[in-house]
Amino acid sequence: MGLVAKVGPQGFTLREVARRAKVSHNAPYRHFQDKDDLLAAVATEGLDRLTAWMNKSMGEGPTAKERLRLVGIGYVEFALKFPQHLAIMFETPCTIEARERPECKAAGMQAFQVFLDAISAA
Numbered sequence: 818m819g820l821v822a823k824v825g826p827q828g829f830t831l832r833e834v835a836r837r838a839k840v841s842h843n844a845p846y847r848h849f850q851d852k853d854d855l856l857a858a859v860a861t862e863g864l865d866r867l868t869a870w871m872n873k874s875m876g877e878g879p880t881a882k883e884r885l886r887l888v889g890i891g892y893v894e895f896a897l898k899f900p901q902h903l904a905i906m907f908e909t910p911c912t913i914e915a916r917e918r919p920e921c922k923a924a925g926m927q928a929f930q931v932f933l934d935a936i937s938a939a
Contacts, residue, residue, distance in 0.1 A: 827908070829852070831845040831846070831849070831851070831855065834855070856905055856909040857909060857918040857920075857921045859905045860905050860909040860921055860924075861918070861920050861921045862902075863902035863903065863905060863906040864906055864924035864928045865924050865927075866895070866899070866902065867892070867902075867906070867928050868927050868928045868931055870891050870892075870895045871891040871892055871895070871928070871931045871932075872931060873891070874888060874890060874891025875887045875935060881938035881939040884935055884938065884939070885935040885939040888931060888932060888935045892932075906925075909921075
């Protein structure tokens with residue numbers, strides 16, 4: 818994530834990721850098809866973490882209105898604690914170069930659903 822903080826989600830190469838991880842420059846390709854595939858995986862992980870963070874924050878509220886307030890606070894806390902994840906989550910579309918990433922889309926919809934449910938309940 819330090820590399821993303823330095824150069825942004827689109828500003829790095831898999832070769833640089835491998836160099837920083839002290840592995841061969843081909844090693845990332847054993848796990849990811851390309852840089853966009855790595856970014857989509859990180860975005861998916863971030864969205865899953867955000868969903869869990871918001872659910873945990875909201876779970877402490879005694880009323881629907883309070884849970885809505887807490888889900889917003891949870892979102893902001895996540896954004897402040899994990900800004901590089903947030904950048905990747907919202908700068909990396911779940912469809913890149915005509916390749917749809919269903920796991921990324923599903924994670925995004927799940928995070929959004931937490932907000933919708935809190936709004937509907939309030």
